[in-house]
Amino acid sequence: MIEIKNVDFQYKGSEEAGLHDVSLSIKDGETILLCGASGCGKTTITRLINGLIPHYYKGELSGSVTVSDRDIAQTELYDLASVVGTVFQNPRSQFFAVDTDGEITFGTENIGLPPAEICRRKAEVVNELELEALLEKSLFALSGGEKQKIACASVSALMPEIIILDEPSSNLDWKAIGELKNVIRKWKENGKTIIISEHRLWYLKDLVDRVVFLENGKIVHEWNKNEFSSLTSEELQQYGLRPIKLEEKYIREFGGEMFSPESRSSDTTFEKAVTIRDMYFTYKPQKYVLFRKKLTAESSDKYTISIPKLRLPQGSVTGLIGRNGAGKSTFLRCLCGLEKSCPVKLDIDNESISGKGILKKCYMVMQDVNHQLFTDSVEAEVLLSMKSEDKEYADKLIAELGLAGFENTHPMALSGGQKQRTAICSALAANAEILLFDEPTSGLDHRHMKIVGGLLRKLAERGKTVIVSTHDPELISLCCQYLMCLENGRIKYFRKV
Structure with a gap:
């Protein structure tokens, strides 16, 4: 049983975020x-349940939590470890090992279980969550979705009574979300108490017993499963929530047709283009004596990314899609010059x-x-990206993305979605010709997702080339x-939406 009674909480150094008589x-x-x-x-409610408030996040707390x-x-906190397990929005923040096997068993080793019991739990979790393909791998080589699976496994191995998931689907592709749904179902069948903080609702409608809607730090509405499933699209929009039921075209695209082996014709008939050449990259260390060997098209099958030539339309928004681990984030890092060993050129x-x-x-x-x-501060973050500081324009961007009132707040005191919007503000302020967004709607609610989508369109209308990696069909x-569409670091197809 979890009992939260008349809780007020205010984060130290913040006047906006918190809870009021919850x-x-x-x-x-x-x-x-x-x-x-x-x-x-x-997220504040989940931190109350797992003890991070008040033992880690400091602030003014009144009321009781049992x-x-x-x-x-x-x-x-160490006395709660075997009772409450948490999968955070960013799974990297909870990793302690460097490889998948070590991470899965870290918690069980840390609480001093016998080696035989540790091995038994590891085998059980790997089988239950179907993780065989991820064993004996470096955590640094995993995609965001794969890291999320390992985080779920490490929590599951502790066999806690209560499991908390904070935005668990934010970095997952369609297939991985289905796998996550199966994991939650198995936990539910095993009698676990599960608390999920989430913006994507469609995959949870059949699993939840109750839905709690919060606004400005207060609980303003509760629905049981049947009441929640019967909400209309108009009612969901009034609450600022994402759809419960996705359109058939989304299911066809993201559910399998998008990745079907049928051939797709590339549409490269646009007038103005950004041409990418010689994008070859591998994470495997190269052997060299004095000079690093230049990557070329030869033996391109060994590369994580292998794109000899690609034309992208200027003044438009291109959606970059693909499974977790397909190479989307690596493609963006290579394109913007963050991977120094990649010999990419742009025309x-x-x-x-x-x-x-x-x-x-x-x-x-x-x-x-x-x-x-x-x-x-949020304002200083936006000003930092400008070639010449323009406070009036910075404040306009901050207001456009719903961050008015947070100008002087430290970015690390913001929620995950608010941090995301702060970074997007900085990108808009940078005024670069090519703007790359890696999962920009991760952690965003429906209203702010629409705002971000509108801003990306405006950027394209101003002549910017925008590439957005996403798993969100709504975006x-x-x-x-x-x-x-990227698959195994290669372009599977390029087409108009």
């Missing part, structure tokens, strides 16, 4: 979905660009935006004119 009871074996706009308090007859304020307006010149033409919003937030329908 009361919530969760029965043993119940599956609860927490939903609402970014920054509404979903988990399995334990007063959270009086219980040390733009009859100018050939390579090396450091590419860094001046491109700007990338990373999948994990924590790696590119450097300053002590594609909002802003993409072209689709590029």
